[in-house]
Amino acid sequence: VNAQLWLACAGSMCTVPPVGAAVYYFPQGHAEQASAAVDLPAAAAMRLPPFVACRVVAVRFMAEPLTDEVFAKIRLVPLRPGEPVADVGDAAAGGGGDDKQQHKPASFAKTLTQSDANNGGGFSVPRFCAETIFPELDYRAEPPVQSVYARDVHGVEWTFRHIYRGTPRRHLLTTGWSNFVNKKKLLAGDSIVFLRGENGRVHVGLRRAKRAFCVGGGGDEGAASLSGW
Amino acid sequence: VNAQLWLACAGSMCTVPPVGAAVYYFPQGHAEQASAAVDLPAAAAMRLPPFVACRVVAVRFMAEPLTDEVFAKIRLVPLRPGEPVADVGDAAAGGGGDDKQQHKPASFAKTLTQSDANNGGGFSVPRFCAETIFPELDYRAEPPVQSVYARDVHGVEWTFRHIYRGTPRRHLLTTGWSNFVNKKKLLAGDSIVFLRGENGRVHVGLRRAKRAFCVGGGGDEGAASLSGW
DNA sequence: TTGTCGGCCGATCGCCGACAA
DNA sequence: TTGTCGGCGATCGGCCGACAA
Numbered sequence: 001v002n003a004q005l006w007l008a009c010a011g012s013m014c015t016v017p018p019v020g021a022a023v024y025y026f027p028q029g030h031a032e033q034a035s036a037a038v039d040l041p042a043a044a045a046m047r048l049p050p051f052v053a054c055r056v057v058a059v060r061f062m063a064e065p066l067t068d069e070v071f072a073k074i075r076l077v078p079l080r081p082g083e084p085v086a087d088v089g090d091a092a093a094g095g096g097g098d099d100k101q102q103h104k105p106a107s108f109a110k111t112l113t114q115s116d117a118n119n120g121g122g123f124s125v126p127r128f129c130a131e132t133i134f135p136e137l138d139y140r141a142e143p144p145v146q147s148v149y150a151r152d153v154h155g156v157e158w159t160f161r162h163i164y165r166g167t168p169r170r171h172l173l174t175t176g177w178s179n180f181v182n183k184k185k186l187l188a189g190d191s192i193v194f195l196r197g198e199n200g201r202v203h204v205g206l207r208r209a210k211r212a213f214c215v216g217g218g219g220d221e222g223a224a225s226l227s228g229w
Numbered sequence: 230v231n232a233q234l235w236l237a238c239a240g241s242m243c244t245v246p247p248v249g250a251a252v253y254y255f256p257q258g259h260a261e262q263a264s265a266a267v268d269l270p271a272a273a274a275m276r277l278p279p280f281v282a283c284r285v286v287a288v289r290f291m292a293e294p295l296t297d298e299v300f301a302k303i304r305l306v307p308l309r310p311g312e313p314v315a316d317v318g319d320a321a322a323g324g325g326g327d328d329k330q331q332h333k334p335a336s337f338a339k340t341l342t343q344s345d346a347n348n349g350g351g352f353s354v355p356r357f358c359a360e361t362i363f364p365e366l367d368y369r370a371e372p373p374v375q376s377v378y379a380r381d382v383h384g385v386e387w388t389f390r391h392i393y394r395g396t397p398r399r400h401l402l403t404t405g406w407s408n409f410v411n412k413k414k415l416l417a418g419d420s421i422v423f424l425r426g427e428n429g430r431v432h433v434g435l436r437r438a439k440r441a442f443c444v445g446g447g448g449d450e451g452a453a454s455l456s457g458w
Numbered sequence: 459t460t461g462t463c464g465g466c467c468g469a470t471c472g473c474c475g476a477c478a479a
Numbered sequence: 480t481t482g483t484c485g486g487c488g489a490t491c492g493g494c495c496g497a498c499a500a
Contacts (some may be wrong), residue, residue: 078472113461114461115461115463119463121493125460126460163494165495167496167498174493174494303473343483348472350471350475351471351472353482356480385470392473393475394474394475396475396477397480397481403472403473404472404473
């Protein structure tokens, strides 16, 4: 999975420790977030420490195949008794400030409105997104139109018709958008992330809304997913 | 699952031994039909007998939730050494002839044509099926029309518009048929079974064609299913 | 600047009788 | 008797500008 798109989908509230960082592992918190209920025997729970000092030895950025939701697998090794609690390796350099980190690419997130998700297959593109993320439009044409090709977290390419029209003028995605909404099963309230990669390539990611629960309407099969950041 | 619909879906080529019947179990044949490849160690295979005399102690009629394909779970217990190889209980009564069996209900199976499966959402009902399985039509009306309600193996009810029209006149299912084909993912070559239950209630079952393999066209998810009798 | 609405046009769905096998 | 076809009317998807928040 493209690391930059992963970070944009996860959002700025989410930080992932680098390999070598010293962290604390909270078994209680981990158990509470597990999808299956973890029921530790009372005796074991009594002996369980509230947190464990660990070192990050591996990080893998991943995404759910069906829902596109992003998550990370972080491998931890407990610090040995007496081992100093300090970052090592790459993590030691940027102590707090992440200015040494690679350049952050331009990205834009928008929460889908009713019109974006339900109505006649169109998506209102905020001006900022159209001007900084999408390829430059030729405004001399009447109306200005182009095709935008965007890859999702799995590397699958989607095509959208990007047009600048209406009075007053505004940017819209028309042809291709409806298909994307249906295939990804997007609803109003979900968010979409556009990102301009290094070589100008456009990427598209999702951030699904937290819902009360997956209220299956029709008899269609669908994977319920409870996620949150 | 309704036992009569189950039998109609399985077809007349399929017989299921009753509880108490003495049967032979063929491990080799069972292994060859298993969905996962069964690879017995050579040593074990050498010692395995070609067949085992057993008694049927339980039979369960079942159907796949997604594909509606029917199958049976038959519980076998090996005969003890010296135990006579003969049917006991219910199975002993009808030695060969099944005339003691309960009355067989009227049923009809038809293989779907291209027109049934692909074209404008209609199904050509053979006259015999319309006259013996469906509720009696009021031919005084112009045109004669009624709604037919049919339950599938899971007990789900489907509604079809049954009309007698055209020149020459013929029986057709129109409204509701297209939806059924799509939901059940039926294709030309698959068969449909209509059955008239005891109280006149109509039941509908499926018999899917053996295909070369499930050639997934679109990006849609679908459960591949290899079945045969 | 952009969310929602009604209009409208074209594509598709699905019901129909005509024919022929 | 019934499988396939072309016709055609109703419905729906989806692109559009108008307007207002």
